[in-house]
Amino acid sequence: MRVSFAIFFMFLAVAASGQMVKLVQFREEIFDFGSVKEQGGDVTHEFLFTNATGRPIKILSVQASCGCTTPAWSKEPVAPGKTGFIQASFNPKGRPGYFNKSLTVTTDADSNPIILQIKGQVATEVGAPNSEFQASNGNWKLKSGSFNMGKVFVKDEFTVRDFPFVNGGTKDITYSGKYVGPAFIKVDVQPKTVAPGSKGNVKISYNGKMKGQYGFQSDNVEIFTDDDQNFTKSFSIYATLEDEFANLKPEDLAKAPQLRLQTTNLDFGRVQPNASTEREVQLFNAGKKELTIKSVQGNCTCITASAKKTTLKPGESSTIRISFNPMDRKGTQQKSVTIYSNDPQNPVQRVLFSAYVED
Numbered sequence: 001m002r003v004s005f006a007i008f009f010m011f012l013a014v015a016a017s018g019q020m021v022k023l024v025q026f027r028e029e030i031f032d033f034g035s036v037k038e039q040g041g042d043v044t045h046e047f048l049f050t051n052a053t054g055r056p057i058k059i060l061s062v063q064a065s066c067g068c069t070t071p072a073w074s075k076e077p078v079a080p081g082k083t084g085f086i087q088a089s090f091n092p093k094g095r096p097g098y099f100n101k102s103l104t105v106t107t108d109a110d111s112n113p114i115i116l117q118i119k120g121q122v123a124t125e126v127g128a129p130n131s132e133f134q135a136s137n138g139n140w141k142l143k144s145g146s147f148n149m150g151k152v153f154v155k156d157e158f159t160v161r162d163f164p165f166v167n168g169g170t171k172d173i174t175y176s177g178k179y180v181g182p183a184f185i186k187v188d189v190q191p192k193t194v195a196p197g198s199k200g201n202v203k204i205s206y207n208g209k210m211k212g213q214y215g216f217q218s219d220n221v222e223i224f225t226d227d228d229q230n231f232t233k234s235f236s237i238y239a240t241l242e243d244e245f246a247n248l249k250p251e252d253l254a255k256a257p258q259l260r261l262q263t264t265n266l267d268f269g270r271v272q273p274n275a276s277t278e279r280e281v282q283l284f285n286a287g288k289k290e291l292t293i294k295s296v297q298g299n300c301t302c303i304t305a306s307a308k309k310t311t312l313k314p315g316e317s318s319t320i321r322i323s324f325n326p327m328d329r330k331g332t333q334q335k336s337v338t339i340y341s342n343d344p345q346n347p348v349q350r351v352l353f354s355a356y357v358e359d
Contacts, residue, residue: 022345023109024057025050026116033120035132036092042070044089047103047116051078057109062086065102068095069118073105092122097134098144104352111264112349138230139169140200149206149239154214158186158205159239165202167194173227175200181221184210185237189223208241214295214340216240243294245344252344257314258287259343261351268324268355276304276325281351283320285312287343294340296320302327305337326357333357 026049033043051057056077064071068091074084088103098121105114121143123132133141142165152159167173175189186205194200202223211217216238223233248256262282271277285291291312296305302325309318322337337351 023051023053024105024107024114025052026114029115030117030119031088033090033118036090036120036122038092038094038096038122040092042089042091043120044087045118047086047088048083049078049086050083051080051109053109054080056080057107059084059086060106060108061104062106063104064088065104068092068099069101069103071103086116088116088118090118090120096122098122098148100148104350106265111261112346113264113352115350133164133166133168136168137233137235138225138227139167139171139173140225140227140230140233141166141168146236146238147202147204149204149237152206152208152211152239152241153244154208154211154241155244156207156209158207160203160205163202163204165194165200167196167198167200169227169229170196171228172196173200173225176224176226178224179221181237182211182219184208185219185221187221187223204237206237206239208239211239211241214241215297215338242340242347243342243344245347248344255288256344257285257289257291257312257342259291259293259339259341259346259349260284260286261339261349264349264351266322266351266353268353270356270358271324271326273326273328273330273357273359276323277355278321278323279353280319280321282317283307283312283339284317285314288314290314291316292342294342295338296340297338298322299336299338302329302333303335303337307339320351322351322353324353324355326355330357330359 026047031045036043056079058077059073062071062073070089072087078084086105100119103116121132132143135142135145147163149161172193172195174193179187184207188203190201219237221235221237266279268277293307293310296307298305304323307320312318333355335353339349341347
């Protein structure tokens with residue numbers, strides 16, 4: 001068994017050494033529909049990809065994160081250098097406000113799944129002014145009750161996002177110029193005074209290096225105004241932090257660390273309620289420099305995940321331990337663990353797992 005395992009990792013190392021680009025190259029992995037009318041019917045986008053391998057590849061499965069999203073894809077094998085597609089159709093009916101859905105794509109080119117995202121804003125009142133501003137914080141009407149910064153790179157500069165709002169009251173609302181929040185987040189509101197029915201803008205600036213963590217992060221700010229419905233406006237701020245590798249030269253990539261996982265899909269089988277069940281996933285550094293595991297995160301409080309070693313030398317292997325506690329959940333569960341590393345080709349990788357929680 002140990003010999004087979006060693007041969008497995010040797011195979012991965014040899015295969016990875018020649019891999020300088022993604023095997024399945026999507027022209028984009030995130031698409032923003034912008035404003036979508038709730039009664040306007042389904043909206044659809046096609047993600048196009050190119051087969052960058054030397055053999056035909058096949059899409060094995062595409063799983064949507066929500067029943068509101070219907071996937072379709074190229075059913076026939078895609079020849080080397082040719083183009084295929086993944087189609088995502090989103091039904092906005094009954095789903096007002098901001099949406100962000102994902103498609104998990106599995107191919108026979110690589111064991112690592114590809115995550116595609118669609119997002120946008122569902123406007124509920126067709127033709128009505130400011131219909132997309134459905135969330136309320138006092139007399140401020142916003143597109144969402146929180147501020148999602150999306151991807152933020154861990155570097156010493158501020159990522160800036162704008163979040164518009166409307167004064168839904170009958171009086172002017174003035175921003176005091178004061179706010180409370182962590183040092184790595186800055187807040188500004190322009191204009192400082194917004195008349196009834198007029199639009200303003202909250203500008204959030206987020207410094208990833210000052211935050212100093214990886215993966216999904218949640219923080220809070222309080223903004224002080226003279227809004228008689230709510231003087232102090234509290235908002236959650238979400239961000240996903242990872243390293244940026246866009247400017248690396250080919251020779252740097254050739255010497256970089258490469259994270260390889262033994263599997264990206266686990267089946268916990270049937271588990272007992274309120275009892276933790278553990279599994280381990282083997283990982284391997286198939287690159288030429290030291291691999292650093294920056295963070296390992298489950299997508300719910302029912303998951304505890306950690307790496308046995310956070311640094312691996314070239315050729316070294318280790319494990320990630322995943323513990324699942326149903327916490328009163330019943331029936332079939334689909335969860336994931338995300339691994340953030342300094343592998344420039346695949347800095348974010350996921351292990352998907354399923355379990356059936358018995359009554």
